Amino acid sequence: MAEHYYSQNQRSALNLKKISAVLRGIRLEFYSGSGVFSKDKVDRGTEVLIENCAVENKWDVLDLGCGYGAVGIAVAKAFPNSKVILSDVNKRALKLAKMNVELNKVENAYVVFSDLYSGVLGEFDTILSNPPMSAGRELCFRIIEEAKDYLKKGGFLQMVAKHRKGGKMLEEKMLGVFGNVEAIAKFSGYRVYISKKE
Numbered sequence: 001m002a003e004h005y006y007s008q009n010q011r012s013a014l015n016l017k018k019i020s021a022v023l024r025g026i027r028l029e030f031y032s033g034s035g036v037f038s039k040d041k042v043d044r045g046t047e048v049l050i051e052n053c054a055v056e057n058k059w060d061v062l063d064l065g066c067g068y069g070a071v072g073i074a075v076a077k078a079f080p081n082s083k084v085i086l087s088d089v090n091k092r093a094l095k096l097a098k099m100n101v102e103l104n105k106v107e108n109a110y111v112v113f114s115d116l117y118s119g120v121l122g123e124f125d126t127i128l129s130n131p132p133m134s135a136g137r138e139l140c141f142r143i144i145e146e147a148k149d150y151l152k153k154g155g156f157l158q159m160v161a162k163h164r165k166g167g168k169m170l171e172e173k174m175l176g177v178f179g180n181v182e183a184i185a186k187f188s189g190y191r192v193y194i195s196k197k198e
Helices: 044-052 070-078 091-103 137-150 163-178
Strands: 017-023 026-032 060-064 083-088 109-113 124-129 151-162 182-187 190-196
Touching: 017 044, 017 070, 026 070, 026 091, 044 070, 044 151, 044 182, 044 190, 060 070, 070 083, 070 091, 070 109, 070 124, 083 091, 091 109, 124 137, 137 151, 137 163, 151 163, 163 182, 163 190
Parallel strands: 060 083, 060 124, 083 109, 124 151
Antiparallel strands: 017 026, 151 190, 182 190
């Protein structure tokens, strides 16, 4: 079985590199490397999610499938009174995410190992995810179905995807699971879909 960025263990050489991006008006730096998603730059979908997600200060936030941590770190920096949990199954991604939390001097973000929600405790005001579409429909649907158990009443699941490359399917699934869905942003073919736990 070939390694994917959503595999637990990566055997390829890391080839550590540093990239930077301005997210929510804040310049951030990230260590990246092989075996993680979008290693050369913060990808457009992630950027669209960061810039448009609905978050308020003092919220509990889960960045599910955090990769090297761009979403969680950007949100934690923009909302310093929030508490942000970054989770991933990819151990290399988690190592990089921890390095990046330190690199950007983020004090309200915590990195945890979790296969989907298995390592996550508590309930959140919002769950943010740029789901691994290449991992297949079943995994992406589980993110949506199981999110309800980890959201506070009135909490939000927010996902980004290319509308014509699986996003429409996610949108329909979110509607089915939550009974509501809205596209709160559309940019470069990407949409940010949001559902509320009633």
